[in-house]
Amino acid sequence: MPRGGLNMSAQGNGLDERGYIINSCSLDNIQPEFNTVVNAVIDELCLCFPDRIDGIYLYGSVPRGTAKVGKSDLDVSIVFKDAVTNADNEALCSISSSIAKSHHQVSKLDLDPGCMQNILLPQEKYHWQFWLRHCCCCVWGNDLSRHFPQQKPSLHIARALNGDVDVFLEQMTGKFARMSENEISRVLGKKLLRSAYYLIAEQDGSWHTEIAICAEVARKHYPQHKDDIQLAYQLAIGHLVSKEKAFVLYNRLREPLNAGFIK
Structure with missing residues (x-):
């Protein structure tokens, strides 16, 4: 980015x-x-x-x-x-x-x-x-x-749209089986970025839809997670294609996301 x-x-x-x-x-x-x-x-x-x-x-x-x-x-x-x-x-x-x-x-x-x-x-x-x-x-x-x-913007919306990230993986299992590595990397990267951004949209006083802006706002609000956010962005836009890295990142962030992210 x-x-x-x-x-x-x-x-x-x-x-x-x-x-x-x-x-x-x-x-x-x-x-x-x-x-x-x-x-x-x-x-x-x-x-x-x-x-x-x-x-x-x-x-x-x-x-x-x-x-x-x-x-x-x-x-x-x-x-x-x-x-x-x-x-x-x-x-x-x-x-x-x-x-x-x-x-x-x-x-x-x-x-x-x-x-x-x-x-x-x-x-x-x-x-x-x-x-x-x-x-x-x-x-x-x-x-x-x-x-x-x-x-x-509100946490009610963020929690409703984000859902439970573990449930998301279960729901996507069948679709992932039919998707390429590039598609899986992009889907997981976008999911992580949007989930992180939605949780601070009310605090930020914004509602962005472009993934690059969501990533930039998320990096500003979550400086301790900026490297993971940058990695999610690279996956989301297809600059990094790695199903393995995408799942590792997803598993690393799923607990803080489910908890309402980021302290």
């Missing part, structure tokens, strides 16, 4: 004048190069799950307009009208693999499903409801996000 290269004041702090988190995702931001793959995802999901999908949402670099052709992931959240089954998850994995292979504009396709009944529960305020309102834009179907309140 360039030690002095990022001008965070120029980037803004990710909050509006009242302190609410700004959603930087918009359909207007999607670069033309990605329209074909986005439409392919929508078509395939609607074909595979007829009348079962309430809404399809984009998140990440593509709807923020910062994606790089051939290098960036396409990230999609799907709200189902009914429960998501194991068979559904297997079908989603197949769609993810086939579209990524046939559309080289993206390096990987992530499909994250949720059930509408669960999403509407009060306990999902800081998780799914926050996610749809502040981190996604609806590209097809019913836009649930308009029904959810604006929020400010």
Whole structure:
């Protein structure tokens, strides 16, 4: 990471004048190069799950307009009208693999499903409801996000988004088996950086989405962990490709992350 290269004041702090988190995702931001793959995802999901999908949402670099052709992931959240089954998850994995292979504009396709009944529960305020309102834009179907309140950075959000890092590894086991060493390194690096940053976003008075800025803010707040944060950043951006080092780093930081990080 360039030690002095990022001008965070120029980037803004990710909050509006009242302190609410700004959603930087918009359909207007999607670069033309990605329209074909986005439409392919929508078509395939609607074909595979007829009348079962309430809404399809984009998140990440593509709807923020910062994606790089051939290098960036396409990230999609799907709200189902009914429960998501194991068979559904297997079908989603197949769609993810086939579209990524046939559309080289993206390096990987992530499909994250949720059930509408669960999403509407009060306990999902800081998780799914926050996610749809502040981190996604609806590209097809019913836009649930308009029904959810604006929020400010908080530990409630950080803990809901971070979850338990051990559970994350369990949930990713099947996906890791189908991923390359580069993909695994990037996923673990991003997870560690975002988890560390979310925990101090309220204290920092910010909500950044760019991974480089998250890393810079985290290094500022956690000087005793700056080397590990720098290592996570190198993994996240693909400058370091090592599944072994990624898992070692993840295991080294999982206890402080689960405890609410960093004293």
